[in-house]
Each structure stands twice: as structure tokens, then as C-alpha cells.
Amino acid sequence: MTKPDLLLLASYPDPVVSALERDFTVHRHSEDAIPAELAERVRFVATGNGSGCGRATIEGLPRLEIVGSFGVGYDKVDVAAARERGVRVTNTPDVLNDCVAEVTLALMLALCHRLPQADRYVRDGRWEREGDFGLTAELTGRRAGILGLGRIGKEIASRLQAFRMEVVYHGRNRQEHQPYPFYADLAEMARDVDWLVVIAPGSPSTRGLVSREVLEALGPEGHLVNVARGSLVDEPAMIELLSQGRLGGAALDVFAQEPHVPEELRRLENVVLLPHQGSATHKTRAAMGDLVVRNLRAHLRGEPLLSAVA
Numbered sequence: 281m282t283k284p285d286l287l288l289l290a291s292y293p294d295p296v297v298s299a300l301e302r303d304f305t306v307h308r309h310s311e312d313a314i315p316a317e318l319a320e321r322v323r324f325v326a327t328g329n330g331s332g333c334g335r336a337t338i339e340g341l342p343r344l345e346i347v348g349s350f351g352v353g354y355d356k357v358d359v360a361a362a363r364e365r366g367v368r369v370t371n372t373p374d375v376l377n378d379c380v381a382e383v384t385l386a387l388m389l390a391l392c393h394r395l396p397q398a399d400r401y402v403r404d405g406r407w408e409r410e411g412d413f414g415l416t417a418e419l420t421g422r423r424a425g426i427l428g429l430g431r432i433g434k435e436i437a438s439r440l441q442a443f444r445m446e447v448v449y450h451g452r453n454r455q456e457h458q459p460y461p462f463y464a465d466l467a468e469m470a471r472d473v474d475w476l477v478v479i480a481p482g483s484p485s486t487r488g489l490v491s492r493e494v495l496e497a498l499g500p501e502g503h504l505v506n507v508a509r510g511s512l513v514d515e516p517a518m519i520e521l522l523s524q525g526r527l528g529g530a531a532l533d534v535f536a537q538e539p540h541v542p543e544e545l546r547r548l549e550n551v552v553l554l555p556h557q558g559s560a561t562h563k564t565r566a567a568m569g570d571l572v573v574r575n576l577r578a579h580l581r582g583e584p585l586l587s588a589v590a
């Protein structure tokens with residue numbers, strides 16, 4: 281039996297591609313270079329991991345049935361266009377919660393204990409030449425505000441509590457049965473916390489949510505952590521305030537125009553910068569890939585999808 285065609289729009293780990301190839305004939309193309317004869321017949325798309333599936337692509341694939349996206353955030357998949365056409369969309373929630381939470385704590389520890397700078401200090405021979413590195417700060421006893429107490433946010437919150445931090449949160453809704461105090465107003469929460477941890481989805485409703493006003497409220501002693509999407513933060517305002525010492529520090533895994541990171545930001549000492557590593561461990565990427573494959577396979581077999589967003 282011939283395997284159905286699958287259009288792979290993203291760069292996937294090799295084992296995930298091999299798993300797809302068990303059920304599908306995989307064709308790798310970018311969104312702007314899909315061969316016309318393939319576009320006519322393709323029913324399955326796999327994307328995510330930095331790539332998307334825009335309206336033009338969805339509308340240009342007349343037989344498309346499902347888009348499997350690698351990652352929990354699916355802001356680069358035009359879900360509205362998919363819904364209009366009755367195309368299903370899946371993502372990979374939950375399997376990355378622990379990893380993203382761990383990377384969040386790693387970023388926070390790196391920023392307050394100045395771990396990258398201290399490491400460089402030793403490597404550059406400065407400890408021997410110049411003596412002690414100097415004093416830093418710690419997380420214990422500080423207050424953290426989580427923007428987006430969802431699946432990942434809750435895992436971050438429990439780890440922050442293990443560090444004996446006080447945790448509060450902001451979202452559109454107060455959640456029942458949560459031990460953490462709720463703030464209906466984000467700027468008010470930013471004023472009251474030492475750390476603002478951003479872990480809400482990238483979407484039109486969250487674009488620029490961490491505005492200049494919020495960053496100013498966080499203030500010179502405050503630290504911003506963004507492990508969500510660059511689009512949530514007013515990046516130019518953040519850079520300006522960090523440069524002027526009006527925002528204490530930032531630990532960032534995500535940026536407005538990845539992989540571009542503004543030169544002014546890269547020059548600052550009060551930031552820790554990661555190249556979007558939140559879910560980038562062997563174990564978690566394998567689990568994410570497995571979930572993409574299981575969703576597409578379920579659709580092929582007429583079984584219920586495991587994690588559908590449309």
C-alpha cells in the first residue's frame with residue numbers, strides 16, 4: 281500500500297522524521313517552495329519547531345486535513361485559517377512542562393548568581409590575578425509573579441516554592457484551588473514582585489502585554505524572565521530600561537525576531553540570554569516528536585487526536 285504524502289515544513293530531529301516515514305512519504309519543503317503537484321494532493325502537514333503554517337499555505341493545499349505542530353506554542357500556525365477550512369491542528373502540550381520549568385529556574389539562578397560572568401571570570405584567569413569575583417544575589421525569600429499560571433506556569437511555581445520564594449500570579453481569570461494570590465492587574469503585580477516570569481502563549485491578545493508601563497513597575501530592583509514568546513514583551517522599551525538601570529535585569533530564552541538578538545541587548549551585563557532552549561533536551565524533544573507523530577497517525581487511522589487545538 282502506498283503511504284500518504286506528508287509535507288514537512290520544519291526541521292525535525294532525525295528520529296522523528298524516521299518515525300513519520302513509517303506511515304507517510306515525507307516531503308521536505310519550505311512554505312514558499314511547495315511544488316504545485318504535491319500541493320494538490322497533500323493531506324498531512326508537520327511543522328513547528330520555529331516554523332509555521334500560514335494562511336496562504338493552508339489555502340494553497342486543497343486536500344489538507346491536519347497540521348501537526350511540534351511545540352506547545354502554535355502562534356505561527358494560522359489556526360483561524362485552519363478552522364475556516366475544517367483543518368485539524370495539534371500541538372505538543374505537557375510533555376515539555378518539566379523541561380521548560382527547569383530551564384526557567386536555571387535562567388533565574390544564572391541571572392541572580394551571575395553564573396555566566398563568574399564562569400568567564402575563572403576561565404579568563406581573573407580569579408588568580410584579581411581575587412574574589414564579588415557578591416551576588418539569591419532567590420530565597422524573594423517574591424515571584426507568574427504571568428500565565430498554566431501547565432508550565434504551575435510547574436515553575438512549585439519549583440520556585442522549593443526555593444522558598446513567595447509566588448503570585450496574573451492571568452485573565454482567577455483560578456480556583458490555587459494556593460497563590462491572584463492579581464487582576466499585571467502592572468500592579470509587577471510593582472509588588474522581585475521577579476516577573478512570563479509563560480503565557482504568544483497570541484494577538486498577549487502581544488506587548490509586558491509593556492513599558494509593566495517594565496517600569498517592575499523597576500530597578502526587578503527582574504524579567506521570558507520563557508514564552510518574544511512578542512509578549514516590548515523589547516525596545518526593555519532594552520532601554522535595562523541600559524538605564526531602570527529595570528534590574530532580564531533572563532531571556534525568547535526574542536522578538538529570533539534568531540536575531542539586538543546588539544544593544546547582547547552588550548548588557550545585567551542579562552542572561554539563551555537561544556530558545558526551553559524544551560531543547562534530548563528527552564523532551566523526543567517526547568514532543570513522539571506526540572506529533574502519534575497525533576498524525578491517529579488522524580490517519582480515524583482515531584481521536586491526542587492533543588488538538590482545532
Ligand code: A2R
Nearest residue numbers: 353428429430431432433451452453479480481482485508
Ligand atoms: O488567562 P488565563 O486565565 O486563561 O490563563 C492563561 C494565561 N493567558 C493569559 N494571561 C494573561 N493575558 C492573556 N491574554 C492570556 N492568555 C493566556 O497563560 C494560562 O494560565 C496561561 C497559559 O497556560 P497553558 O495554556 O496551559 O499553556 P502552557 O502549556 O503552560 O504554555 C504556555 C506557553 C506556550 O504557549 C509557549 O508559547 C510557551 O509557553 O512555551
